[in-house]
Amino acid sequence: MKAAVTAAYQRSFPRFAHIQPVPRQFFYGQCGGVRYAATRFESTPGATHEQLVGMQDEGSATKYFRSTSAGSWSYLASDGSPRGPHGCGDVPQIPETLAAAWGNCSVG
Numbered sequence: 001m002k003a004a005v006t007a008a009y010q011r012s013f014p015r016f017a018h019i020q021p022v023p024r025q026f027f028y029g030q031c032g033g034v035r036y037a038a039t040r041f042e043s044t045p046g047a048t049h050e051q052l053v054g055m056q057d058e059g060s061a062t063k064y065f066r067s068t069s070a071g072s073w074s075y076l077a078s079d080g081s082p083r084g085p086h087g088c089g090d091v092p093q094i095p096e097t098l099a100a101a102w103g104n105c106s107v108g
Contacts, residue, residue, distance in 0.1 A: 002026060005037045005065050008073035015054060018047035022059075027088070027102045031095040035067035038088055038105050062105055064091055 002021050010016060021039040028037045040062050043055045061083070064076040076093040084090025087104035099105070 004073050005039065008065055008075050009063055012075040016051060018044045018051055020044050027105055029098045029101060031098045036094060036098055037065045038062050064094055
């Protein structure tokens, strides 16, 4: 699933070819029959200087995804800048009950 979510982000932002979810910061759940995921990304070996610079800002924002009816993942949104005080609870595309279950995407 992490690979499918990463691929969904790369389809939306192809300049980030060398990324992976940040360890222990991947959230997954289902609400109303729809699957959702949230993660931050970090660069992997092979990233160019341009990609590393781009991830300085992009890597600090949590990205949100939803599964489609066909089972593939699509990118929904990113955290605002600065991040809202309620984390993913401030992201309207994420159901409130799921954001609460995820602890508002806090990894403290």
